[in-house]
Amino acid sequence: MLSLSIVIPTRRVGPHLKPCLDACRRSLPGAEIIVVVASAGADSVQPVEQSDPLGLPGPIEGATHVLSATRGRGPQCNAGASVARGDLLLFLHDDSILPRQAAALTQSAFASDQVELACFRLRFDDAHWLLGVYGWFSRFDSVLTSFGDQGILIRRRAFDHLGGFPQWPLFEDVELLRRARRRARVLKLPGVVTTSAVRFRRNGMVRQQLMNAGLILRYLLGAAPTRLAELYERDRG
Template identity: 35%
Template sequence: MTRHCSFIIPVLNEAPHIASVLQTLAERFPEAQRIVVDGGSTDATVAQALPHCTQLLLGARGRAAQMNLGARVASGDYLLFLHADSVPDFDMQQLTACLHGRPQWGFCRLRLSGRQPVFRLLEWAINRRSSLSGIGTGDQMLLLRRDVFERNQGFATLPLMEDVELCARLRQQARPRVLPLTVETSSRRWEQRGVARTVLQMWALRLGFALGVAPAHLSRAYYGRQL
């Protein structure tokens, strides 16, 4: 029997992408919940998402808070946290096979949408790093059993690195299941900011987080403003 899964997607001004992502989820995971949590979009995100999701919530801006809100109304045995520009490259049957044995938590492998060879190198590095460290990111579709998420009180309300922080806590309890499944994520961040600049920035942010730099300072460095 297929266990019920709930996709939780935090969004902010994602009108160009959200409808196609939700349509793909509906096709590949017809029995799963598709919960969209908007953090105050000023574009047509809500209008684009509404016909294609099973539930749309309006909440305070902040990815951690939005995902926690979505989790509170989700009914699935597994909570699947997915970014608005990421699409699972598999279906419910493949996912169900990977959830045999009821792993506590895990994440998928990453594939970037860009076609240039440099993106294949980035994919390899990110997947290798996450596999060795046991730290995944939202780009890789974090998945948690509901009881594990609730026991750990969800995401810490940080303006950045909320996924890294949660994985670090979960890793102390159990190693993640790195699923042999791929999630394709938009490479727009690297394309817009430049590959070298983005990689160096992410290394610096992770180092700063590990050294205890306040997440608010890291957020300003990443976004250029306070969220």
């Protein structure tokens, strides 16, 4: 059986992590869980001194590594991967909830040595019909339908071969998947990751999707991810 490490980049330590971590322990009970907290001043991976860093009860202690790394999903994911021990790496957003059948789906998919990379499908925690449409398209793999909020499962050897994530604050997931497709097919698992729809509720269902589409179009046309990240943060408020 393949060993698995889960890497969760986050901006801060707090109770918002609990649903994600509870689902990780429930769905992938044998997995190593690595939380990587953003630190504007950190140029290298640093362990976080802690007795109970997440404010959670005992089961998290000893089962989770907490690191500090330069802010940005690319740097934070790479920092987590640098200490991970699993044959498989799962990069997961801190507001994403894994499906209960994640372990069975993962082991079944990666039983074939030919499979190097997979993502789950996506569902939002809001029943709005338009979000249902967005989620439905996540069953297909393309540059417009596969992102980090679906969870990215990748073999360690493939991750190392690809050189990890680019050290970008935005679209690091899109770039990793683009590189990976030159090497192997990205498998879409039938399980569904549930993620937060807070930005859609705050900014409007259509407006937020248009903002997302505009940013990725600019990225595909060659805009610098650092500049796009600034625009994303501005719109995020």
